[in-house]
Amino acid sequence: MHTNATSATEGDASKMPEQAPEQAPEHSPEQAPEQARFERQLDQGIPIESADWMPAAYRKTLIRQISQHAHSEIVGMLPEGNWLTRAPTLERKSILLAKVQDEAGHGLYLYSAAETLGVTRDAMTLDLLARRAKYSSIFNYPTLSWADIGAIGWLVDGAAIINQIPLCHCSYGPYARAMVRICKEESFHQRQGFAIMTVLARGTREQQDMAQDALNRWWWPVLMMFGPPDHESTNSDQSMRWGIKLHSNDELRQRMVDQTVPQAQFLGLSIPDEQLAWNEARGRYDYGAIDWDEFRRVVNGDGPCNQERLAARQRAWDEGAWVREALEAHAQKQATAVAAA
Numbered sequence: 001m002h003t004n005a006t007s008a009t010e011g012d013a014s015k016m017p018e019q020a021p022e023q024a025p026e027h028s029p030e031q032a033p034e035q036a037r038f039e040r041q042l043d044q045g046i047p048i049e050s051a052d053w054m055p056a057a058y059r060k061t062l063i064r065q066i067s068q069h070a071h072s073e074i075v076g077m078l079p080e081g082n083w084l085t086r087a088p089t090l091e092r093k094s095i096l097l098a099k100v101q102d103e104a105g106h107g108l109y110l111y112s113a114a115e116t117l118g119v120t121r122d123a124m125t126l127d128l129l130a131r132r133a134k135y136s137s138i139f140n141y142p143t144l145s146w147a148d149i150g151a152i153g154w155l156v157d158g159a160a161i162i163n164q165i166p167l168c169h170c171s172y173g174p175y176a177r178a179m180v181r182i183c184k185e186e187s188f189h190q191r192q193g194f195a196i197m198t199v200l201a202r203g204t205r206e207q208q209d210m211a212q213d214a215l216n217r218w219w220w221p222v223l224m225m226f227g228p229p230d231h232e233s234t235n236s237d238q239s240m241r242w243g244i245k246l247h248s249n250d251e252l253r254q255r256m257v258d259q260t261v262p263q264a265q266f267l268g269l270s271i272p273d274e275q276l277a278w279n280e281a282r283g284r285y286d287y288g289a290i291d292w293d294e295f296r297r298v299v300n301g302d303g304p305c306n307q308e309r310l311a312a313r314q315r316a317w318d319e320g321a322w323v324r325e326a327l328e329a330h331a332q333k334q335a336t337a338v339a340a341a
């Protein structure tokens, strides 16, 4: 629920900014001392806080990344929510329910972190609904069997941890602090997924096949989560200079492969990649070519579930209108009472 009313117009979609506000131009000569202080803070590893001066492009990049991250957490509830009523036991159901609720919490911490940069949650949501903002490609794939819930925890949350632990040390204080708790919870999520896969992998032949089928379908989309290859990554260089990203997309993807192969071996499952091989010289695994056309298709709206996911978010927005209106009315009543007192 949206409780973060920051302006008198918030909650009234007709008066809402249609997208994140335009940023001020890059620093003027008078701002040179501020720019120098900003750069000194980056060099010395001192977090940038919301009240600190920052270049407009830094602010814009953070709003883009944090809001897309928040949208991913919220959209990410949908594929798993699909199995809440069909979890095989009461215990599994309550664990999954807790996990899905955690994802909602992650979305809220992240929307709050983005709001410290001067954008409203409503504006960010409208950007998502108008397809101006992205969310992770991985959530455009369907969850066809219970093993997919295991695979999401094991692989998707596993990838999230690899990508997000470094973000706990990124240069923007509110984002870095939000990531600390998120990463702790992701680690619980990863373990619950691995636990599901372990039960299936040690189960009947049918259960083992189900686990293998889930791994086959999720493996490549999970590797795509880390973003395009470094030479095609438009934002990486600048984001790394600003300390928003600490490692490149390919480096994190490689860590994912190196971490997951022994886990798959432990489960007795095979990674669906004939070119996967240990490279003694590099001390890392070599892996096969990723289908980047598929990645681009999914990111551009043509994945198996893109329409369904956005329709669900649109429905939630429409059906939540009365809540936003009620909150707005309540906030106005409070403000009137305070003014009268």
Ligand code: BYC
Pocket: 064, 065, 068, 069, 070, 072, 073, 074, 076, 077, 103, 134, 135, 136, 137, 138, 156, 157, 159, 160, 163, 164, 224, 225, 226, 227, 228, 232, 233, 234, 235, 236, 239, 245, 249, 299
């Ligand atoms: N999907 O220059 P690049 C979770 C876009 S939540 C869609 O490398 P950047 C979880 C990228 O936005 C998982 N789009 O970008 C939740 C850019 O387009 P724009 C989400 C992607 O930002 C619930 C363009 O491609 N995690 O795990 O430097 C349950 C060029 O890419 C993707 C985060 O958001 C993608 N996979 O690096 C369970 C973490 N990859 O925006 C689990 C925070 C790239 O210029 N985000 N694009 O139009 C990041 O670390 C970075 O934003 C990324 C991409 C590594 C994802």
